[in-house]
Amino acid sequence: MAIKQLNPDGLQGNREFIVEVLMLSLLHHPNLVTLIGYCTSGDQRLLVYEYMPMGSLEDHLFG
Amino acid sequence: MFSFKCCTLLYDFSDLESNQEPLSWNTRMKIAVGAARGIEYLHCTANPPVIYRDLKSANILLDKEFSPKLSDFGLAKLGPVGDRTHVSTRVMGTYGYCAPEYAMSGKLTVKSDIYCFGVVLLELITGRKAIDLGQKQGEQNLVTWVRNLLNRLQRNT
Numbered sequence: 001m002a003i004k005q006l007n008p009d010g011l012q013g014n015r016e017f018i019v020e021v022l023m024l025s026l027l028h029h030p031n032l033v034t035l036i037g038y039c040t041s042g043d044q045r046l047l048v049y050e051y052m053p054m055g056s057l058e059d060h061l062f063g
Numbered sequence: 064m065f066s067f068k069c070c071t072l073l074y075d076f077s078d079l080e081s082n083q084e085p086l087s088w089n090t091r092m093k094i095a096v097g098a099a100r101g102i103e104y105l106h107c108t109a110n111p112p113v114i115y116r117d118l119k120s121a122n123i124l125l126d127k128e129f130s131p132k133l134s135d136f137g138l139a140k141l142g143p144v145g146d147r148t149h150v151s152t153r154v155m156g157t158y159g160y161c162a163p164e165y166a167m168s169g170k171l172t173v174k175s176d177i178y179c180f181g182v183v184l185l186e187l188i189t190g191r192k193a194i195d196l197g198q199k200q201g202e203q204n205l206v207t208w209v210r211n212l213l214n215r216l217q218r219n220t
Contacts, residue, residue, distance in 0.1 A: 016138065020136045023113065023136040029108075031133060032104070032105075052134075053125075057121075059083075
């Protein structure tokens with residue numbers, strides 16, 4: 001699993017969190033990352049994804 | 064651009080970064096095709112269509128077989144329905160990947176994602192970043208650099 005933590009000070013943070021959860025709950029395809037779950041508590045926002053062991057394309061091209 | 068602070072992973076990539084081999088051409092093409100299939104699903108299968116708005120190499124994650132998966136849907140937007148060709152929106156995305164007509168007009172279409180895909184394709188082919196401030200003047204923007212190279216080639220043929 002990979003866990004992403006939302007920055008509580010982010011201007012667009014909450015909106016982007018909701019869009020991310022909504023989109024990934026409705027969309028399913030082998031070439032889209034799978035959202036396993038999310039959690040909110042106070043101003044904390046966490047997203048839990050499947051773990052992608054090879055990192056990002058950016059890491060490989062420019063890492 | 065992103066409000067998400069960090070991506071905490073259960074493993075780190077430090078070994079991978081120091082020992083990694085350059086991606087083979089086959090792997091690069093596999094990544095391009097997989098990313099294109101993800102975008103095709105968003106544009107052609109999802110109903111209403113979804114415009115991803117932030118296709119870039121940092122958002123393409125790789126599984127252990129180097130199959131790509133698109134991540135980070137925080138900027139995604141539902142696309143136009145019916146006879147409409149675009150949705151009007153505040154311009155969001157990442158410098159160097161953003162389609163110029165969208166950046167100028169705020170009119171977002173599924174084609175805005177295709178422009179980003181083209182930039183990723185150039186990154187895969189050239190190994191250069193969309194914006195690379197380490198390059199000399201005139202070569203820092205990948206699209207501009209490639210366009211100049213192609214123009215020069217055409218003049219010489």
